Amino acid sequence: MKLHKVFFSTQKLSQRFSAVWLFAWYGAALFVYFKTPHESFQLTHLLRTPTWAHPFGWDPFGRDVLGLTLRASLFSSFFAFATTLGCCIAGLVIGCWIATASQTMKFYFQRALELLLAFPSLLLALSWAAVRGPGWDTLVVSLILGILPSFSRLIFVRAQELMQEDYVKAAHALGATQKRILLNHLFPGLVSICSIKIPILFAHALLAEATLSFLGVGAPIGKDTWGSLLADGKDYLIEAPHIALAAGIPLVLTLLALQLLTSDRTSRAMTPEDSKKLLRES
DSSP states (O other): OHHHHHHHHHHHHHHHHHHHHHHHHHHHHHHHHHHOOSOOOOGGGTTOOOOSSSTTOBOTTSOBHHHHHHHHHHHHHHHHHHHHHHHHHHHHHHHHHHHTSOHHHHHHHHHHHHHHHTSOHHHHHHHHHHHHOSOHHHHHHHHHHHHHHHHHHHHHHHHHHHHTSHHHHHHHHTTOOHHHHIIIIIHHHHHHHHHHHHHHHHHHHHHHHHHHHHTTSSSOTTOOOHHHHHHHHGGGTTTOTHHHHHHHHHHHHHHHHHHHHHHHHHHTTSSHHHHHHHHHHO
C-alpha cells in the first residue's frame, strides 16, 4: 500500500515538473520571439563557450544559441501542431467512415493499413520528403503520412467497439440515420481518445520533424528548427559541443514532459468504461 502511494505521489510530482517545464520553456520562447524576432550577429563571439549572461554560448555565426534554440522550438512546435491537427481530423473522418462502411470496405481498409504499418512511420515520412524536397508543405504532409496510419487504425478500432454498444444498436433500431449516429454517438466517444492522443501525437511529430530536419529533408534551408540546430551542431562536437547540447537537451526534456503528462490519462482510458469516465471528467 505504501509503495502504491509513493508511486502515485511521484507520478503527480513528475507531472507537475513537466507542466512547469513546458510552461516556462514555451513562455520564454514566445517572449524572445516577440521581443527580438530576428537574430543578432556578434562576429567577435564566434563559437564562444557558455557564460552566465549567455548560458548556451554562441554558434559559428556569432548568434546567441539560447535565443536561437527558443525560436527554433516555436517553429518545430508549429509544424508538430499542424501535423497533430491534420492527423486528428483525417483520422476521425477515415476511421468513422470505414467503421460505418460495408464489410468489403473494412476488409480492404484493414489490409491497406497492415501494408502501411509494415513500414516504420519514419520511413514513410522520409520517403515522401525525399521525393518532394525540403519545404514547409512537404514537411507537414510527410509528418502526417508517417503518423496517420496508426492513428486511423486506433480510431477505426474504437469506432468499431462503439458500434457494438447497446445505445448505438438501439439508435439503429429506432431508425436513426448514419449521420445522426456519427454525430451523437460515435464522435463523443472518440473525442476522449483524441484528447489523450493529442499530446502523444504532438511528441511523435516533434521527434519526426527533428529527425527529418537533421537529415536535411525537412524544413527549408536557412530556417532553424530543433533538427536543423542539431545538424549544425554535429559539425562542432569537438570544439563547441554546447551547440548540439543546447538543442538536444531541451528537445529530450520536452518529449519526456509530454509523455509524463499523458501517462496517467492513457492508462485510465484503455477500456470503453474508463474512456467514458475520462470524458466526463474532462
